[in-house]
Amino acid sequence: MSKSKCPVMTTSAGNPVADNQNSLTAGARGPALMQDVHLIEKLAHQNRERIPERVVHAKGWGAYGTLKITEDISKYTKAKVLQKGAETPMIIRFSTVAGEQGAADAERDVRGFAMKFYTEEGNWDLVGNNTPVFFIRDPLKFPDFIRTQKRHPKTNLRSNTAMWDFWSLSPESLHQVTILMSDRGLPQAPMYMNGYGSHTYSFINEQGERHWVKFHFKTQQGHKFHTNAEANEIIGNTRESYQEALFGTIEEGNYPKWTMQVQVMSEAEAEKTSYDPFDLTKVWPHGEFPPITIGEFELNRNAENYFAEIEQVAFSPSNFVPGIGPSPDKMLQGRIFSYADAHRYRLGTHYEALPVNAPKCPVHHYHKDGAMRFFEPKTGNVDAYYEPNSFGGAEQAPEYAEPALALSGDADRYNHREGNDDYTQAGDLFRLFDDEQKQRLFSNIAAAMCGVPDFIVERQLGHFEKADPAYAEGVKAAIDARAKEMLAAAE
Numbered sequence: 001m002s003k004s005k006c007p008v009m010t011t012s013a014g015n016p017v018a019d020n021q022n023s024l025t026a027g028a029r030g031p032a033l034m035q036d037v038h039l040i041e042k043l044a045h046q047n048r049e050r051i052p053e054r055v056v057h058a059k060g061w062g063a064y065g066t067l068k069i070t071e072d073i074s075k076y077t078k079a080k081v082l083q084k085g086a087e088t089p090m091i092i093r094f095s096t097v098a099g100e101q102g103a104a105d106a107e108r109d110v111r112g113f114a115m116k117f118y119t120e121e122g123n124w125d126l127v128g129n130n131t132p133v134f135f136i137r138d139p140l141k142f143p144d145f146i147r148t149q150k151r152h153p154k155t156n157l158r159s160n161t162a163m164w165d166f167w168s169l170s171p172e173s174l175h176q177v178t179i180l181m182s183d184r185g186l187p188q189a190p191m192y193m194n195g196y197g198s199h200t201y202s203f204i205n206e207q208g209e210r211h212w213v214k215f216h217f218k219t220q221q222g223h224k225f226h227t228n229a230e231a232n233e234i235i236g237n238t239r240e241s242y243q244e245a246l247f248g249t250i251e252e253g254n255y256p257k258w259t260m261q262v263q264v265m266s267e268a269e270a271e272k273t274s275y276d277p278f279d280l281t282k283v284w285p286h287g288e289f290p291p292i293t294i295g296e297f298e299l300n301r302n303a304e305n306y307f308a309e310i311e312q313v314a315f316s317p318s319n320f321v322p323g324i325g326p327s328p329d330k331m332l333q334g335r336i337f338s339y340a341d342a343h344r345y346r347l348g349t350h351y352e353a354l355p356v357n358a359p360k361c362p363v364h365h366y367h368k369d370g371a372m373r374f375f376e377p378k379t380g381n382v383d384a385y386y387e388p389n390s391f392g393g394a395e396q397a398p399e400y401a402e403p404a405l406a407l408s409g410d411a412d413r414y415n416h417r418e419g420n421d422d423y424t425q426a427g428d429l430f431r432l433f434d435d436e437q438k439q440r441l442f443s444n445i446a447a448a449m450c451g452v453p454d455f456i457v458e459r460q461l462g463h464f465e466k467a468d469p470a471y472a473e474g475v476k477a478a479i480d481a482r483a484k485e486m487l488a489a490a491e
């Protein structure tokens, strides 16, 4: 019997452990015995402490919070989570895209902004970024794009050449590249950036009418960014600046908040826009589709266990609730498949049953066995293990059917670059920047182009030129200035 008041240490099977300091050996000098099951269990567990890290968005920081809806948008959606007065618990995970799990936080990169709302109608996941657009508009390009952000197969180093080669060959990336290289490409911490659902989604109201919608989450802490030089200094001191800032502010009781807004477009309006409203490389201009404030969320609780909660939390754009649905956005359609697939691989078949992912409402499905099936079948009756059945098992509920979506067109591989204006919105953003913002944009691009062959730089300058001649001129001047500086430093 343990003499202290602490609980008795056990093996994972619950057997008491008498000695956690000394292995079981034949004599003081050994050898060790295989019957030291405690030793074997400890070593075996350590070998299994890692799971595959996410291929993208591996480095992350998260917390729990509450979404509160303050305005009435029932004319657009019947989703209970979005009705005026609704309060819904949530978890959020922010992340960088390219860096591995041990990467430094203060790196220039797009930030993931993934939210899971535990609603009474099941989990609604909004898996966005801190940018309203993305580098590509066709999911077929995603694995290639990510290759260019990750390590070169031979050098095992990140490659500026690969990044700019791909971007310059994919003009649809220009809008997102402009955001990435601007101040918003390097926020000081998760509290100081906006979140965007990015894709176009759909709202369905009680009458079965559909509208298209974009989601925005505006930081109430204000935008704060680092320059490249500041970030280098920070990384020299700590690689975990985001974790420290987010965890710390919540521990101190300074809960960060974001205002939730939606932009709504009718199906008829979607036929008339000069741009494709389902194209992930485009925004809906605020002047045409004004953001409507509908509520806010606050982050107010840290996880107790980083791995169990923040690493194992699994977001998927396939998790919808009645009243919120997908759109034709090709990238969204691709992600609807690939996120859930990634989690089945990374966490296992029953990842949705892990406590952090489990819905807070009743769950009745007929999926059966598989690795780590640790939960009870909840079909209502042990004899109801298939469907349809005569034993009171869960049944479909036709009242949740979405209105039919009219689809038309010949199945073909349509050239997504043909007839698409990749330059106007990137130019609009550039023209929003003041002179200092423009100068930082130019020098960030010049730094990121270090070592890139001239023909690729020239090709990319051609894209900047089409967005705005002053954009190309500024980048060119920054490249020349940087070259002179490096020459002077080498002399």
Ligand code: NDP
Pocket (backbone or CB within 6 Å): 132, 175, 179, 182, 183, 184, 194, 216, 218, 283, 284, 285, 286, 287, 424, 425, 426, 428, 429, 432, 433, 437
């Ligand atoms: P508006 O002038 O009506 O909107 C400008 C929006 O641009 C602002 O509301 C703000 O978005 C965002 N913005 C302002 N400064 C910066 C900055 N330094 N870096 C990044 N974004 C900034 O014009 P439009 O709606 O026509 O948009 C013009 C350009 O603004 C777009 O081409 C796009 O690049 C960018 N933008 C547009 C958004 C949209 O949904 N329409 C959203 C974000 C950026 P926010 O309020 O979200 O901070």
